[in-house]
Amino acid sequence: MQLKADSGKDPEVLAQQMWRVTELLDAMGMLTIRAVQRAREDVIRRQQQELFELSTSVVKLWDGILALPMIGTQDSEPTQYVMESLLKRIVETGSDIAIIDITGVPTVDTLIAQHLLKTVTAIRLVGAECIISGSRPQIAQTIVHFGIDLEGVATRSTLADALILGAKQLRLVVAIRG
Template sequence: MAALHQNTLSALTRSEAQLSESWWQALEASGSTRTLKAEDVRQQISEFLQLLMSVLARGASQNITAAEWADTRLFLEKLSHQRALAGQDSQQTAHFIFALKGPLFATLQTEYAEQPALLAEQLWEISQLLDLLAMHTIRTFQKSREAVIKRQQEELLELSTPVVKLWDGVLALPMIGTLDSQRTQMVMESLLQRIVDTGSQIAIIDITGVPTVDTLVAQHLLKTVTAIRLMGADCIISGVRPQIAQTIVHLGLDLQGVVTKANLADALGLALRRLGLTVTQSVV
């Protein structure tokens, strides 16, 4: 990749203000500024142009992985992360760079109006450079977006597995949705910690909201029950519907002496009796 001509750098420096304004207009016309504050985008435009001009003025190579491009890469990584948090997609984020092509090309056409061969060469060089910067932006955006999605999934898992104190010494964990290894691990950690914090003697796992029970789900439940018992507490599984009971029998699954109940009310009644408590209806 050839270096940019000195006349190219001089033309870009002289036209920086016009480049900035034309770039902003291109971004706004494309809809890439939606959900973003105008002053923030204008500040990013100004900062990026200064970084770009500074690197090119020092005669840096167009290998954007080189050390001299570190500040520019960091800027684009921060921008990508901010755009991901703002709910923009990869196309809108990458267009931050691509929208600069039009203003840059117009500037170079004016500069090399009488030198078509040199114009073609410089357009190719600047186009390749902007493409590389845009691809770096897309890659970092995807990583940021994946991190956001992963965090949201973890937060949803936490919200979908609340540990509820039903009575002194009795905890309940209502399960909703499909059980997998990651969720089981989170459930186990949350429930065991609550057992330690509250000193509870009985934990009720309610699977009314679990759509199906197969061999894998049963194994996850057994692991959780075993861990609860190792903590010195007992476990009751409630919400075993007729369809689930039939499935367990059909699969030949062995719940290894785990106490099960049809609903949470029956499980709570059993837990209270094990604690030596009796609930009676008062007469008014």
């Protein structure tokens, strides 16, 4: 009503004013949509980070033995974070053995295999030994197919077997029931 009164009886002026109002409302709508979209993306990013941190936490299994159970598909940025977390915990705890358990990793590609080797090297550089556990037949075949050399790296098929090996390396007495 106000636009009609402001434009007088000139339909062209009324149409221009209506067009300006429409453009203003469209711009406000787009601004609102973008703000909601950014807020949702921030929530998703935060949830992904929290989920990632939960799925890659370093666990102290025994005095001197840490484990990193890896879960899900890995890519370069998170695996860098994982390596840093593991190395930090090795230094903080003075652990001599780090077990990387890949049971929960569905596939290994060349990037992940190379990162695994870099992590093993970094673990050794901070004065600990690494045991890789949880390699299933298809992952073992993939690693061999890519020509990744794990010579000198202890491997075990299960986390339990890796823990037993780690305990032996630390000369701990482990009683196994069963």
